[in-house]
Structure formats: structure tokens, C-alpha cells
Amino acid sequence: MAIHSVFIINKAGGLIYNRDYSTNIAKLSSNEALILAGTFHGIHALASRISPVSRSEGGKDTGIQTIDTANFRIHCYQTATGIKFIAVTDPSYMQLSDVLARMYGLYSDYALKNPFHNLEMPVRSELFDTKLQQLIQSS
Amino acid sequence: MATAQRQSLLKLDNKATKRANMLLEQNVAKQRRDKVSLNAFALLFSEIIQYSQNRVLGIQDLESKLSEIGYRVGLRVFELAMWREKTVHRETRVLNTLVFINTVVWRTLFDKQADSLERSTESEDEYMITDNEPSILKFISVPKEMSSFSPGAFISGVVEAIVECCQCPARVTSHVVPADGMPLRTVILLKFDKEVMGREKQLEAGK
Amino acid sequence: MSPTFYFAIVGTNDSPLYEAEFGVRRDENKHLNQFIAHAALDLVDDAQFMSNSCYLKTVDRYNEWNVSAYVTPSNVRLMLLHENKAEDSIKGFFTDCHELYLKTLLNPFYEPNAPIQAQAFDTKVQALARKYLL
Amino acid sequence: MAKQYRSIGEEVWKNKVEKVNAELFIFTYGSLVVQLIKDYEDYHSVNKQLDKLGYNIGVRLIDDILSRTNLEKCKDMRETAEVISKIGFRMFLNIAPSVSAWSADSKEFSLILDDNPLNDFCELPPRAVQGGLWYSNVLCGVVRGALEMVGLLVKVEFVRDVVRGDEVSEIRVRLEKVLDEEVPVGDD
Secondary structure, eight states: OOEEEEEOOOOTSSSSEEOOOSSSSOOOOOOHHHHHHHHHHHHHHHHHHHHEEEEHHHHOOOOOOEOOOSSSSEEEEOOSSSSSEEEEEETOOOHHHHHHHHHHHHHIITTOOTTTTTTTTTOOOOOHHHHHHHHHHHH | HHHHHHHHHHHHHHHHHHHHHHHHSOOOOOSSOOEEEHHHHHHHHHHHHHHTTTSSHHHHHHHHHHHHHHHHHHHHHHHHHTTTTSBBBOOSHHHHHHHHHIIIIIIHHSSOOOOOEHHHHSTTEEEEEEEESOOOGGTOOOOOOTTTOOHHHHHOOOOOHHHHTTTOOOOEEEEEBBBTTTTTOEEEEEEHHHHHHHHHHHHHHHO | OOOEEEEEEEOTTSSSEEEEEEOOOGGGGHHHHHHHHHHHHHHHHHHHHOOOSSSSEEEEEEHHHHHEEEEEEOOOEEEEEEOOOHHHHHHHHHHHHHHHHHHHHHHHHHHHHTTOOOHHHHHHHHHHHHHOOO | HHHHHHHHHHHHHIOOOOEEHHHHHHHHHHHHHHHHHHHHHHHHHHHHHHHHHHHHHHHHHHHHHHHHHHHOOOHHHHHHHHHIIIIIIIIHHSSOOOOEEOOOSEEEEEEESSOOOGTTTOOOOOHHHHTTOOHHHHHHHHHHHHHHHEEEEEEEEEEOOOTTTTTTTEEEEEEEEEEOOOOOTOOO
């Protein structure tokens, strides 16, 4: 499997979902995961702020879309409502925006339409877990 | 009463009559408006659950609230569904009523028949209607600490209203009984009142 | 002599939801009419388990009166006191009144078994009486 | 532009959303309103509560819209109004209210609901009309919640409704403030 893990970060930079899908990735402690989320959120905001064209055109830069290392690649998809869907994959994965967009669909179905989901809290839904796992496995 | 005030009340009255006439004249034999999105229903239903949850203390109370909301839906859906049948008729027998719910009502509300209708093996006054995947509950994930909660209580309210309309009152409850790949498989359990079962026996004997 | 009719819609708790008289009004009869219609409810209760049609035809007689009944699927009873016996037109009247009741029920604000007081409802029932009965 | 949104809305409605019987939805909404009236006994509080429930729906529903379309950020309120009508209302209720009565500063407009499903069987009792009930007030909350999530603070209210005896049903939307959507660095 080439998608190693998934993070979802809310508008305020809080980590609301975090799952590993392969054994072959360094395990982050929950504290490290929170720091990663907060840091990524900050750099992302900074990146869209320093983007040279965006301000002049009145539009907004998309911020960071990918980060590469020798061993893996981080993909990020930010929605217009400020939620970030992040996946860690093998470096060979060039394009992941389709999968991330489908994650967004699952989130809007199985997290947001679940009466027991609180917008400020982490996503706790077995259905969401299952559907997301199926999506990751089929990608 | 001042003339102006009387006139404004009269005006209100005329407007109300116009609206009432429009409603009494509209054609309900066919469904005028076919569908809305399931997402719209799911979001509304999610709010209904959250709203109710904030006003009750326990899971049982929450279920009765949902059932109460469903009850008012059932009253209307039933009389309307019957009106649209080829021959408008009444159901007063337990089994016929259950079959009507299982087929006509389910098809009307959920676009499919219920998955099964069974009599309990333990007591003859108990019946079960099962829906393996209730579409309107599709996005709901009940948290572990509330595992006895059944969001299908809304549906059991619909069913309770209908059996009452058919003069077969019963205690109707809803239970989540998950099966493989069907986490929200819902069983609607009906326990009919004693008088109903007594009348059934009499009618059976008198045949 | 022109015909007289007494019509009542009776709720599931036996309370009248709506009443009307058509034709020549004989005010002295009003309470008697109510009494006759009410007394016939027991007969409706017996008859309704014997068939599954809504229209139960004539269920009772009292002097020159016939009492016809129609039961909606949710057990709201429509009762008509009449002298003549034109079954087809009575059935037509009942069916159309049932439809008016149904549309009243569909309003989320209508509480089952509450009296139906809307002017519009009364006007429509009176029109149906002229169409089918008078 | 309106045409483009119309076809996006229709495409989503046709191919990308599951459907449910409209009457089930309508009766369920009616039952909820009746429940609120039982619980609050005061029509102004009911209006408020409906608006609040709608807001909670709106802040979630916006992601439903965005995850099913590839909408670009709207340039101005005129574009936003078109999206609300042709995509938002279409993909949930299968209606598209007309947009009209723009204010001179283009910050305020009306949505005219010719065919509001929530109203289908509804006749308000006189005391509810006098008490000031806006039967479909949930819709105002939905619009307000959805727009807030994309940085637009709006005031939304019913000004006319056919169930109150008015000629048409009209929702007035006014843009109050635009939020800068990027959270400042280091804010957490």
C-alpha cells in the first residue's frame, strides 16, 4: 500500500483525524502528531501569504500542495472552508488530489451528517473509519 | 374594536381562507413533488437528534422524543398512502396491517420493501420488521457509550401511528442489530395489545 | 317535501369533529340527529371488522331515518342521516368528504381529533352536499 | 454565468446526490416545527430555534456542496447569490429560487421562493400568524451558516411568506462583513 497515513486538520489548525495505514512508517506519538498538524497549518498559511501573484490578482494561493523528501511525499488538499486533508505516500505518487477530494466527500457524509459529531472535536465515527479505509485500500 | 383593526383582521381572515381553499383544492392523488436529496433529510434528522438530545436525560427519553416526531409523520403518511391505493380500503387485521406497512409504506417512504417481516418465535403477539440498511440512517455512527441507542426510534414512531390507525395498537420499539457489513440493521419490534390479540382470535373463530 | 340530511365527522375518540345539516333545516331535530348518529357508532364498530371497505352503506335505521357510514383508513367515521337511499350519490359524497378530511390532516398544524373549524372546509362540504345529495 | 451554475446544479442533482421521498422530508419538518411550538410555546423563540437549527445545518451543508462541485471562490455577492440559488437550493431541495431586488451597493438581495417544499401542506393557524411565526425559518439559518464558513457574515430573514397569506415567499440576505479566510500564522 502506498498511502501510509492520513491527517485531517480543521480550520483552526487542530488535528481532528489521524490514521496510519502501513506498518512501514515511523509511529508518531499523539503529541508529535498535534505538533505536526499545528506546524503544517502555520507553514501552509505562511506559504499562501508570501505567494507573489495571489494578492495582486485578489485571489488566494492554494498554499502548500506537496512536500517531498527522499522517502516520502506529503500531499495536502485544502477546502474552501479551511479543512486540510493530508496524506503521506511513497515519493512515486505524483498526484493524489482525486483521492483527497473523495476523502472530503466521505468527511462531509459520515462525519458532518453524523448527529454525534461535534465540529470542534476529533472525528469519531466507525462508519467514517471503514469508508476511509476502503478508499485508501482501493487507491 | 377600532375599524382599522377590524379591517386588518378581516384581511388576515380572507388571506387565510384563500390559502385554506388552495390546500383543499390541490390534487393529492399523485405525489406532486417527487424527491429531495437524502443529504437534506440526513442533515435535518441529525439536527432533530441533537435538539432532542439536549432536552432529555437518557437514551430512552431520546428515543421517545424521536418516536413522537415520527408518530405525527406516520399518521399523515398512512392516510395518504392509502388514499393513493387502487382501492381505498381499511386494514384492521394484524397481519394485513403489517404486510401493508412492510410493503406499501416502506416503498413509499424508503423506495423499497422492508427486508423481512417475522413473527417472534417466543410470543405470538410480537412481530418484527427488519430493514438491513435504513437509508435515512445511512450516515449515523452511534458512539460506543450510547450503544443501546437506536436512531430508528423515529421509524418505530411512524409504525406505531399506523398500527394505531388500523386499530391494532402495539408497543413499538426499535433496535439496532448489526449484521456483517450492515452496522445499522434495524429491527422494529411490535408487541400488540392484549385486546388486539383477543379480537384477532374471535375474528379467526367467527370466520 | 325536500330532503333533509345531517352529516357528522366523528373522531377516533367518538367526539364530533364537524357537523352540518343540509336541505330543510328542522332545528328541533338537531339533538335527536346527534343522538341517532352517536347511537349508530356502536353498529359501525361492529360492522367495520367484517369488511375492509370504507363505505359501510346503511348501518342503522330510526323511524324514517337511515344512517349511512364511511370509515377512513385511520378510523375517522363519516356519518350521514338521510331519508332516501341513493347509495351511489352517498358514496360519492363520502369519498369526496374523505378527501377533504385527508387534506386537512396533512397540515402539520392539524391535531387529529381536533374540531375542524375552517370556513373553507365548511364551504366545500356544503358544495359537495349540493352536488351529490340535494 | 447564471447559466453555468444552473447546469452545475442540475448535474449535481441528477447524478451526484441520493434522493429521498419529498413528502417524508416535508412531514418530518412539519413535525419538528410542531414539536418546537410545544416545547417553547412562543413563536419568536420558535423562529430563533429554527434559525439556530438551520445554522447548524448550514455550517455542515457547505462542505456537502463544495465536496460535490469544483466551485471556484465567488468574486462578489452577485455570484454568491447565483450559487446559493442554482446550486445550493437545487442540490438539496430541487428548487432554484429567483434572485432579485438588489440594493444599490450590491450587498443585499432577495431570494424569491416560488415553490418552497416545506410549505406544501402547511396552513398556519391564525394564532401562529399573529404570533409572528416564520414557518420555514430554518432556511435563513442554513444560508447564514453556510456563508459564514466561507467567510461571509450575512443577515438573513424572511420578509414575506405565502403561508402567512403573502403573495410570495421572500428571504432577504444582506452581507455584513467579509472575513479574511487565512488564519494568521502562529494563531494556535
